[in-house]
Structures are given as structure tokens and as C-alpha cells.
Amino acid sequence: MGKNLNLICDxxxxxxxxxRRVSEAMPDSKNFHALANLYKMFSDYTRIRIFWALSREEMxxxxxxxLLDMTKSAIxxxxxxxxxxNLVKHEKKGKMVFYTLADNHVKDIFEQGFAxxxx
Amino acid sequence: MGKNLNLICDxxxxxxxxxRRVSEAMPDSKNFHALANLYKMFSDYTRIRIFWALSREEMxxxxxxxLLDMTKSAIxxxxxxxxxxNLVKHEKKGKMVFYTLADNHVKDIFEQGFAxxxx
DNA sequence: AATATAATTGAAAAGTTGTTCAACTATGTT
DNA sequence: AACATAGTTGAACAACTTTTCAATTATATT
Numbered sequence: 693m694g695k696n697l698n699l700i701c702d703x704x705x706x707x708x709x710x711x712r713r714v715s716e717a718m719p720d721s722k723n724f725h726a727l728a729n730l731y732k733m734f735s736d737y738t739r740i741r742i743f744w745a746l747s748r749e750e751m752x753x754x755x756x757x758x759l760l761d762m763t764k765s766a767i768x769x770x771x772x773x774x775x776x777x778n779l780v781k782h783e784k785k786g787k788m789v790f791y792t793l794a795d796n797h798v799k800d801i802f803e804q805g806f807a808x809x810x811x
Numbered sequence: 812m813g814k815n816l817n818l819i820c821d822x823x824x825x826x827x828x829x830x831r832r833v834s835e836a837m838p839d840s841k842n843f844h845a846l847a848n849l850y851k852m853f854s855d856y857t858r859i860r861i862f863w864a865l866s867r868e869e870m871x872x873x874x875x876x877x878l879l880d881m882t883k884s885a886i887x888x889x890x891x892x893x894x895x896x897n898l899v900k901h902e903k904k905g906k907m908v909f910y911t912l913a914d915n916h917v918k919d920i921f922e923q924g925f926a927x928x929x930x
Numbered sequence: 931a932a933t934a935t936a937a938t939t940g941a942a943a944a945g946t947t948g949t950t951c952a953a954c955t956a957t958g959t960t
Numbered sequence: 961a962a963c964a965t966a967g968t969t970g971a972a973c974a975a976c977t978t979t980t981c982a983a984t985t986a987t988a989t990t
Contacts, residue, residue: 703873726928731853754822809845
């Protein structure tokens with residue numbers, strides 16, 4: 693009853709119908725990688741506070757370091773990741789670099805998260 | 812011009828007004844920890860595929876293992892984390908354990924994510 | 931009662947992430 | 961021109977995460 697569909701799994705397939713249906717509807721793996729990587733940006737305590745702060749005000753690296761009580765280096769490393777993920781923009785003004793959220797979508801994402809944890 | 816507000820940061824505060832305003836409006840740190848932990852659950856390629864699959868159909872561990880071409884052990888470890896985070900429910904039927912999403916909120920969260928990556 | 935299978939578990943191994951440190955670049959000030 | 965400061969960078973380290981492996985539990989079948 694039931695036979696293995698692949699080499700890695702050590703199971704008999706009990707519900708071949710279900711697995712087939714879900715398998716056929718499954719989006720391309722690159723979508724899941726992109727989605728996991730997007731949420732990874734929101735999954736760190738430091739980064740999520742930076743996102744929140746930038747949703748309130750444009751801030752420079754130094755301001756964020758003071759606000760979060762961390763070194764400029766630590767903040768700068770995180771901002772770089774957020775920049776590479778296209779979630780924040782930066783603008784240089786003299787010696788300082790000001791950061792802002794890339795778009796309102798970013799704000800929406802963590803506002804939905806807040807809604808979820810407060811219920 | 813500006814003086815250090817703390818010991819860790821090596822900066823003069825350039826924009827004390829901004830930092831003060833944001834600092835005063837800042838939610839309690841436990842909210843940020845909770846939010847980061849919530850998003851952490853969605854930040855892994857395996858887990859996000861499990862969430863997606865369960866948003867389509869109730870499935871047992873074995874089904875998920877076949878669907879995602881992974882061992883039951885790996886799937887089971889991830890499901891445990893998802894259970895501890897109250898994001899999935901499980902129900903035992905005979906030898907099998909069936910998993911479902913804990914609520915529609917979970918589905919909403921990654922559907923918003925999909926909306927973001929497709930633009 | 932013995933056997934087979936679905937699922938779980940703990941520990942080890944492999945891989946990833948976040949912060950620190952020291953060095954460096956770029957800009958503004960004296 | 962020399963100096964101070966804002967920010968960035970790469971490497972090292974510590975902490976954490978994910979998968980694998982072997983052993984175990986619980987249920988169903990013979």
C-alpha cells in the first residue's frame with residue numbers, strides 16, 4: 693500500500709492525492725527563497741527596531757547608534773544588509789548618511805506583525 | 812556641540828531632538844522581541860514552504876516529508892518550533908499526526924509577503 | 931506477542947548570523 | 961595641511977540554527 697516517490701524520504705505516501713494537488717499548485721522555489729529572505733530582514737531584534745525608528749523619522753547612523761545604544765559599526769553592518777535587500781534608502785549629506793525606509797510596504801509589513809502579536 | 816548620552820556609543824549626538832522624539836514613542840522592547848521571533852518563523856525556506864502547504868491542505872508529517880523531499884525528522888523538528896510559536900495546530904489520528912495552520916492570520920502574513928516580492 | 935511504521939527526540943555536525951575590533955575612507959573644521 | 965569625526969569595511973569570534981543520525985515512543989497489523 694503506497695510506494696516511495698523519491699529516494700530521500702523514508703515514508704510510504706499515505707495521502708498521494710493531497711500531496712499531488714499541493715505539489716502541482718506549489719509556486720517556484722525562488723519565490724519561497726525570496727520570501728524567506730524578506731522575512732529574515734525582519735527577524736532580528738536590532739533590525740526591526742531600526743525599521744521602526746525609520747518609519748518615524750529619517751535618521752543618520754549616529755542617531756540610530758545612540759537610540760539603540762549600540763556601536764556605529766554594528767548599526768552600519770545591519771543597514772548594509774537592509775540596503776542590499778532594498779528595504780532602506782540612504783542619502784549622504786556632508787559627513788553624515790541619512791537613512792529612510794525604501795517604501796510604505798516595509799512599514800505595512802511590520803505593522804501587520806504588530807497587529808498579530810497584540811491579540 | 813552635543814554630548815554623549817551613553818557609554819557604549821562613540822558618537823556625539825547630532826540630532827538630539829529626533830532621537831528624543833523617537834525614543835519616547837518607542838514601544839517596549841518585549842514587543843520588538845516578540846515581533847522578531849514571529850518573523851523568524853517565516854524566515855526559513857523549509858518552514859515557509861510548510862506554512863504554504865498547510866494553507867492549502869491539512870497534512871501529516873509524512874506527506875510534508877514527501878512533498879518537500881526531506882526526512883520526517885527534519886520536518887518534525889521544524890513543526891515543533893512552529894507549534895511552540897503557536898502558529899500550527901496538530902491532531903493525532905492513529906499513528907499519524909495531522910497539522911493545520913493555527914489561524915488565518917498566519918496565512919495573511921505570508922500572503923502579504925508574496926504581494927511584496929511580486930512588484 | 932511480535933513486527934512494522936509514523937512520529938518524536940537529543941546530540942552531533944555543518945552552516946549561518948551578529949557583534950566586536952582595528953583599520954580605513956571621506957568630509958568638514960581649525 | 962593637520963586633525964577630528966561619520967561612516968564603512970573585513971576578519972575573527974561567539975552564538976545560534978538547521979539537518980542528520982541513531983535511538984525511542986506509540987499505534988496498528990499479522
